[in-house]
Amino acid sequence: MPVATVGDAASAERAVTTDDIDAYAELTGDRNPIHLDEEYAGETAFGGRIAHGMYSAGVVSAALARLPGDVIYLSQNLSFENPVRPGATVRAEVEVVEHVGGDRVRVETVADADGDRVVSGEAVVLSVPHGE
Incomplete structure (x- = not known):
């Protein structure tokens, strides 16, 4: 399988439910009431x-995982721009914009929810042929 190269792009999307938010809180231990308590929020x-x-x-x-090869996160910077509400669909798009040396590439990352930008940033990932 080839590796990710400049110009490669991928996307992923997920509808957000209150059950997902509750499960995420349980999984991570982040029980901030802004996420879990409708009255408080x-x-x-x-x-x-x-x-x-x-x-x-x-x-x-999830979008990064759809790039060619086996992709391993090395770093990510993020800006959270707008909230995501239950019922929204988050769609992430990633694009390889630079080869930074060795098996590493820089990837622009964005996510929108129902037309609003919710996350933007960039990642550096390791991209190697599958099975190596």
């Missing part, structure tokens, strides 16, 4: 529950 600037920011980042990770 309704009193905040968000006006209701929102998904964990890293939930959207996880969809970015």
